[in-house]
Amino acid sequence: MLELSFNDPEKLVTVTHALSTRSRIDILQLLNANKLNIIEIAEALNLPVSTVANHIKVLEAANLIHTEMLPASRGAMKVCSRNYDDIHIALDRVSSFPTRDTNVYEVQMPIGHYSDCEVAPTCGMASTEEMILKEDDPASFYHPKHIDAQIIWLAKGYLEYLLPMDIPQGATIESLELSMEICSEVATYNNDWPSDISVWVNGTEIGMWTSPGDLGDRRGKLNPAWWSDGSTQYGILKKWRVDDNMTMLDKEKISDVSLSDLHLEDKHKLRLRIGIHPDARHQGGMNLFGNEFGDHEQNIIMQVRYTMNAGDKDARYAK
Numbered sequence: 001m002l003e004l005s006f007n008d009p010e011k012l013v014t015v016t017h018a019l020s021t022r023s024r025i026d027i028l029q030l031l032n033a034n035k036l037n038i039i040e041i042a043e044a045l046n047l048p049v050s051t052v053a054n055h056i057k058v059l060e061a062a063n064l065i066h067t068e069m070l071p072a073s074r075g076a077m078k079v080c081s082r083n084y085d086d087i088h089i090a091l092d093r094v095s096s097f098p099t100r101d102t103n104v105y106e107v108q109m110p111i112g113h114y115s116d117c118e119v120a121p122t123c124g125m126a127s128t129e130e131m132i133l134k135e136d137d138p139a140s141f142y143h144p145k146h147i148d149a150q151i152i153w154l155a156k157g158y159l160e161y162l163l164p165m166d167i168p169q170g171a172t173i174e175s176l177e178l179s180m181e182i183c184s185e186v187a188t189y190n191n192d193w194p195s196d197i198s199v200w201v202n203g204t205e206i207g208m209w210t211s212p213g214d215l216g217d218r219r220g221k222l223n224p225a226w227w228s229d230g231s232t233q234y235g236i237l238k239k240w241r242v243d244d245n246m247t248m249l250d251k252e253k254i255s256d257v258s259l260s261d262l263h264l265e266d267k268h269k270l271r272l273r274i275g276i277h278p279d280a281r282h283q284g285g286m287n288l289f290g291n292e293f294g295d296h297e298q299n300i301i302m303q304v305r306y307t308m309n310a311g312d313k314d315a316r317y318a319k
Contacts, residue, residue, distance in 0.1 A: 002064075002083075003102060005090040015087070018062035023047065024055050031065065031082040035250065038078055056080060066250075068237050069295060071191055071215060081251050102174065102307055107163050109272075109300040111180075111290045112149030117141050118157040118275075122187050122285070125149040128224045128292045150290035153185045153232065158275025159288065163302050165270050171306040173264050175243045176201070178272065179303075181296045182211065183235035185285030189216025195284025199240050200273035201262050206247045207254035209238055210282060220294045232287050234295040270302065 004012045018024055026045055030036060036044070042052040056078070059065045066083050069076040112125070121136035127148040133140035140146075152159065167173065184195035191213040198208040220227075220234035227233075241248045242262065247255040264270065276283060291299045 001086040001088055001102075003088050003090070012089070015062045015064065016089075018058050018064055019087075021055070023051070024059055027052070027055055027059065027080075028064065028082060031080060035079050035081040035252075037070075037080070041080070066239075068250075070236060071212065071217065075218065102305055103171075105165075105167055105304040105306065107302045108291075108298065109161050109163055109302065110147070110149075111152055111159075111288050111299060112147040113161065114146070114159040115162045116160040117154075119154040119159075120156040122185060123154040123157075125152040126227070126293075130226075151232070151287065151293040153285065153287045154275075155185055155285040156276055156283065158273050160271065160273045161300065163270045163272055165264065165268055165304070167265070167304060167306055168308060171265075171308050173259055173304060173306045175241055175303075175305045176259065176262070176264065176270075177239060177241045177303040177305075178300070179237060179239040179298070180274070180300045181235040181237050181289040181294045181298070182209075182274070183232065183287045184211040184214040185232070185287050186214045188230050189214045189232050191215055191217055193284050194282040195286060196276065196280035196282045197286050198275060198277050198280070200271075201242070202264075202267070202271050204257060204261050205255075205277070206240055206242055206257045206262075207249055208277070208280070209249055209254075211236065211284065211286075214285070214287065220289075222292055222294055222297060224292075227293075235287055235289050237296045237298075264304070272300070272302070274300075 004015055027041055030041060030044055038049060038052050038056060042049045060067055064083055066081050067078050070079050119138045119141055123138060124135040125132045125146060128150050132145050132149055133143055178199060182197055184193045186193045193213040195211045196208050197211055198205050214232050216231060216233045218233060223233060239250055242257060242259055244259055246253050247257045276286060291297050
């Protein structure tokens with residue numbers, strides 16, 4: 001749910017402006033159940049593609065939709081999905097009733113800061129300046145220089161990260177979101193090279209995504225000039241979300257794993273593993289991108305949404 005109020009007037013104006021046109025409302029309605037590209041939206045609404053593209057920019061600026069570039073037969077296409085199912089606008093600053101505010105705890109973990117790994121060739125990593133250590137040498141993954149990595153690739157295995165969970169005592173966790181830019185891995189690249197990439201949280205597999213390929217048909221937007229045109233170039237930004245009922249990948253249910261299975265409130269850290277299950281059908285490896293490689297200027301991002309009622313907040317800050 002998106003919460004809006006006078007406490008953030010700029011956000012209120014941006015979102016209400018995005019909702020002020022019938023065409024943009026129709027777009028959000030179309031995205032209720034399916035992810036669509038701009039051409040599909042234009043055909044469904046009988047609008048020019050250029051008009052739909054402008055509406056998409058407004059909705060994206062208001063964070064009402066999420067867009068990602070996916071490979072197509074000719075280059076890439078922008079695919080859109082909706083971020084929220086509900087919007088609540090509070091026009092009263094003061095309430096006489098106890099409130100439960102939604103808070104967001106966010107951690108951005110650089111991809112080179114893994115705490116454990118198990119890899120097999122082809123494997124390696126690079127910073128923005130150079131290759132790091134020796135390629136196709138799993139022992140190199142334990143060298144301290146791995147913290148500088150901006151792209152990491154492996155044909156088999158996993159990377160594991162420890163993320164801090166600095167959530168206030170007494171808080172109720174409502175959702176966990178994990179996002180990262182990833183794709184398959186093969187020598188050089190191959191856009192048609194599927195790989196089943198799984199994500200585990202505290203030892204529980206929350207869901208698997210089949211990457212369509214090791215993407216290299218064009219240069220990644222952030223890649224340094226020295227990076228070879230014949231290598232992996234970019235990935236696809238994927239977001240896993242776990243709530244009280246299920247796990248979703250880009251707003252589509254992929255498993256019945258819920259927050260209660262992860263025991264997040266009992267821990268001061270979260271153990272995140274990203275890799276290829278030994279029994280996966282498509283053993284296509286993995287590329288993981290940092291905030292200076294690929295298409296998306298981000299590291300691994302964890303967001304924990306939690307609530308505290310008024311009594312909890314008063315107790316916390318009364319000390």
